[in-house]
Amino acid sequence: MSAIYDNWERLVAAVLKREQLWQLFHAQSRSPSVLSEASSFSSSFNIGSPVNDLPFDFSSLGISSRLQNPKVVLISDFSRAFGVNELHLASAELLGRGTFGSAYAVAIDKRVRIVVKRLTGSIPEPEFKRHMDIVGNVKHKNVTPLRGYYCSEHERLMLYDYYSNGSVYALFHGQTGENRAHVDWETRLKIAIGAARGIAEIHKQNGGNLVHGNIKSSNIFLDLQHYGCVSDLGLANMIETKFMPRARCYAPEIKGTRHVSQASDVYGFGIVLLELLTRKSTEHLPGGPKPIDLVKLVGSVKSKERAAKVFDADLLKHPTIEEDMVKVLQIGIQCVSKSIKKRPKIFEVVKMLEDIGRFEIESHVHSNGKLVFVEGVIPTFDFEDMLRASAEVLGKGTFGTSYLARLETGDTVVVKRFKDVSATFKEFQRHMEVTGSMRHENVAELRAYYFSRDEKLLVQDYYDEGSLFAALHGIRDTDKRFLDWETRLRIAVDAARGITHIHRQDGRELVHGNIKSSNILITENKHGTVSDVGLAKLMDPIRLSKMPNSGHYAPEVTDTRKASQASDVYSFGVVLMELVSGKHSQINTRDGQVSLVEWIQSVGRQEGTSKVFDVKLLRYPDDEEAMVQVLQIAMDCAANVPEHRPRMPEIVKMLEEISGIGPSQASNLEDVLEDPWGQPSFELRLEYLLEDLLPTLTP
Template sequence: MHHLMLLLILLGQIGENRAHVDWETRLRIAIGAAKGIAEIHKQNGGKLVHGNIKSSNILLDMQHYGCVSDLGLANMKETTFMPNSQYHAQEVNNTQHVSQASEVYSLGILILELLTRKSTEHLPGGPEPIDLVRLVGSVKSKERDTKVYDTDLLKHPTISKGMVEMLQIGINCVSRSIKKRPKMSEVVKMLDDIGRMNLGGKLVFVEDFIPTFDLDYMLKASAWVLGRGTVGSCFMVRLENGNTIVVKGLKYVLVTFMEFQQHMEVAWRMRHENIAGLWAYHFSRHYKLLVYDYYNWGSVSAALHVGAARGIAHIHRQDGRKLVHGNIKSSNVLINGKKYGIVSDGGLAKLVGPKRLLGMPNCAPEVKDTWKLSQAGDVYSFGVVLLELITGKQSHVTMGDGQVISLVEWIQSHLRDEWAFDVCDVQILKRINEEAAILQLLQIAMSCVAVVPERRPRMPEIVKMLEEISGLDPFDELSFDGMLEETLEQPSIESMLENLLEDLLPTLTP
């Protein structure tokens, strides 16, 4: 958190020169402050108030969103406001009279400050306070309207529509009539709508990445379609400087820009050698794009499924161990230069609208749409990927009579009458010489696709078993406490094998 008051930014007191504050930053400040106040208003049965909304109580976070501070401090004692305190509505005489409607008024003043870059408060050495309500009340035409805005904003005509809409929100908030002021939740929605139209108009790069291209440069480059899936289309883009990147174009994204950005921050924090590295993102009305490093497709190797498992296990540790990948399939498992599996598209399914998934061969039977995703469902999908590696077949199989069944059903039908090796691809039999290792891999895959979610192993246990089979050194990224927690939460290998046998019994009976 940057402990920087909005008041100092507005008055340009950061240095000798007036600090530049762009439109996107001002909009983020308004959106963040409104959402923070709206969240406060939800508490205590929808009756809680902040008590002292003003620019000096708004801080900025790392992404320049407004954050509300000093919650409830004004309510600890009765305070009579100064007669010239412009942050408070006319009906408020002291802190005991503050209401949610009066805090909408205070937010309206803050919005007007952002648009005009004029303050209603006075700081030593700063400009004289301005009666912003009177100033905007004098606006009678578009010509005089331009005299309200900060001159820095008027230099960019492309944002004029958003500025006008934001000004109207501010005017509505400072209405003398309490009944005419919008609810704070309504203000959030209106600001979010402006945000959808105005924010994210450029490529936003991760913090430690040095940009060598911009959005226009990228959009003009040559591109080839790599695939189309549940959450969007994937393109290989060859830039003019010779570098190759992967661009994921998302479709049906229903979240706000702020929610989208928060998800991107989660993606940055879960960096891992077995997760496709996010370079940059773009959010606008027309495009929602993610930029990744380019990974070559390669041949199947022991390191492939181990690497993919490690990547998924790392995702599952994020967000309080609640994060879900949501779209594990073979086309989302790439291979790096060391032939290790790299997982892409982590968590993107949560960004799009509800998609019906019932009957899709790589999805667990209990997962009917993208709102029912779970870590146990990820395990099932990974099991299908393992079965594809073992059998050399796709997740759905066309039978001799033309009937299409899932690969899991095909495996189960063959295990009734044939030896396990009869379902294996010839190539994997050549690559993995030990029959016991192949049987163990098949057992792990079948335990992952157990019908009952509780009987599926969790990803850390799967990683451990795959490392033992492949002979790869364990990838230790957990603290001792973390390892203890993972170990205590995992069922034993013996219990998993018992569950696997129970699941297979119905398919083995004549």
């Protein structure tokens, strides 16, 4: 889901251009040079109203009071990246008015970044914050994540991701006539499965007692893979209201928010299922279709023949799916039972829908496994060409075997053949889409993948220079070659940039999971590029105690599925140690095998850091200070406590300063404000932006 999480701070960074805010900071502690630099932006910055027209008096607030009583609280990670040259006017657009408030799309440079939900009614601050903590702890790919909230005397705002594919209601009913969107059966099934999984996760929370309270098609959004994601969690628990009798998306026992239950959530989801099947709506929204009593409509169904008359005409064009449509209809009818006791639990609904979806996927995939090229790659060969290619084994890794394949088409590629893949086809496909969409000079590009019942393959470009491991340690004598200090430092910078970019993907949650010198490839011009991104999540977990070479893993990682971005940092620290020392990640000593981290710590204490360095590098005495600095960064990365390790953007900056390599264009755009020194905190800048926007939000 990377597209919906990108560059959050570009949005809030616009507030830095406001001259009055810089004056506020200048009055506290800033120098005139900072003020004059910032004031040059003022002529093009028009967010909100002038300071004296705002309903919040900035001038009366000292920085210390704001930090002690923050109005903005961040729940999940925001992207800390934006390009200074891309700052433009931030604006808010009304998306719609719902049961509990109004939703606005807040955009910068005409690109939507965040959804702000402005709540109605009076919610006591302690109750609001308590519910925000509960909602913020729900982390599931089919539940729209709460990113943060804003709480002041008169305002309660909730901050969400923006889903570019919109809601299920908008997809089905937003356009009519020739512009009506075609929604195939697979997409409808994915919406149902995703939403059911999200509701099931919600029902597990808060001791198994959490209720959504307002399940309807306008509160279900589509992610990039068109799975349903449940939004507006927790609002029914905070805001007391009565439901209108004509609101036919609510269970009959529900008269207001005080009566909602997990059983009423199941009823609401049943209505959504009927909506997916019939393309008729129970909601009356401005500009939308006339609402229909779907329960009454399907209640007239007495036979399979009669059932066909309630289905969307677009679905009836495909008779092969009719049996599955009837099955989903039966599930929907169970969910909307008037008797609470007769409604299934949501986890039972999930299983029934997944059984239908699994048959669909398996019949499609296993009967027609094919080579799939990722977006942007022009196919120049097919699976049959690969089968005819001459191949040689390059090496066996943690998750499978790599082959060098020379195709008759003239292409030379690396084919990775996986073992023990536990991911489903959809999980495998989604990961390939995420990694395949990455475009960065320091991340090896994925070209294609293949998934069938018996084979799972990945196709990448071949690098003649091989891996960093081969260059330093030599798989064969012919592989090993000398890398001077300048080249080693350049590869370190490149790899750090690549890992930083990886960590920004998939909502800033992507983990490489297997950073090591054999997964850092060397290009023909002696630059580094990171390969094998995120494969651990696709495989059966491997316990490190059973791995012969696990010296590059952090101590908290007990199996390959437990990797995190912090453990990636640890592993990169081990790579830096290999570059400095020229030694493997695990070393044989008289006392047995020890990790490189342990060896360096021991030797450094007993004999000094100079004994740690690769003897081949000692011919460069002018570089010794830089080697010591890189070794220090490596030791910081290898801290036992994950929270004590630096973040990758910090590492990039430090390595760039040591090497004298200027920031890349990507670094300029992505990293310029990762380091908040000398600037307001992220939360404070977000608070300023929201307060500037409030006067522009129509009630």
